[in-house]
Amino acid sequence: MTVRRDFKEPARTRPDLVIGREEMFNAARDQLAGGGSVLLHGPAGIGKSTVLRALSAEYGDSARTVLRCSATESESHLPFLALADLLGLVLDEVSERLPAAQRTALESALTGRGESSLQRDGLALRLAVLSALRALAADGPVLVVADDLQWLDPASAELLGFAARRLGDTQVQMIFAVRTEGQEYDRYLNASPPDTLAFRLSPLSRAQVSALLDDRGYTGLPRSTVREIHRTSGGNPLFALELGRALAENPTPPRPGEPLPVPTSLRALVLSRLDMLPAE
Structure with a gap:
């Protein structure tokens, strides 16, 4: 069974x-x-x-x-x-x-x-x-x-x-x-x-996303940034790590309320999924 x-x-x-x-x-x-x-x-x-x-x-x-x-x-x-x-x-x-x-x-x-x-x-x-x-x-x-x-x-x-x-x-x-x-x-x-x-x-919780980012070396991010990464990624660990990497490579992190930088690789991945949807 x-x-x-x-x-x-x-x-x-x-x-x-x-x-x-x-x-x-x-x-x-x-x-x-x-x-x-x-x-x-x-x-x-x-x-x-x-x-x-x-x-x-x-x-x-x-x-x-x-x-x-x-x-x-x-x-x-x-x-x-x-x-x-x-x-x-x-x-x-x-x-x-x-x-x-x-x-x-x-x-x-x-x-x-x-x-x-x-x-x-x-x-x-x-x-x-x-x-x-x-x-x-x-x-x-x-x-x-x-x-x-x-x-x-x-x-x-x-x-x-x-x-x-x-x-x-x-x-x-x-x-x-x-x-x-x-x-x-x-x-x-x-x-x-x-x-x-x-x-x-299932998607990761905010605390789990924070632990994942810390484990992969993306430490010291403000709590508000981690919260935004979790919201933007939907708890998807691949998306969260890509966003964390983009922030780590960005010398001028976004100010509160500004959108997170989305790397080309992640944008392409998401767009490829959207392309599968009907036009309407």
């Missing part, structure tokens, strides 16, 4: 790099310690990749095999790219342990030698990915870490989801992160192991 949890309140202690995410981090850590998988979701810049890296760093040492991929929008049209990132380095280790038809289909997809597609080799490819993960898990725990699931090429996403839903008690755990603007995470849960917990990252 897949379930979700939202966490907004800070905890009393925090691991490094997860300021304002302590309670959520601890719950995700407990989920992984119990053998389950984790799905992190939320809007751009909310800190999913930071939490994903912290979790994978903590649990990577306990796994015999760690498989990673981090997709980008510009490469999402390339079939099997994410699958190649995940399994390319272990192909030699598992290929001889696969049935001939599965081995041929997987090697063709990952190496580009010969034609391969979901339409042509669909069942063989699906079973090959499942068999490869089972073969790796037979030798010890496997951790699959995938960031920016929304940019996975469709072929890799289909194959990974097929395998994830059928792993059963196999020693394979997954940590996923995906960009969502609302509650549209169900389809990613459906492509995750059945024991996956979903965690939505």
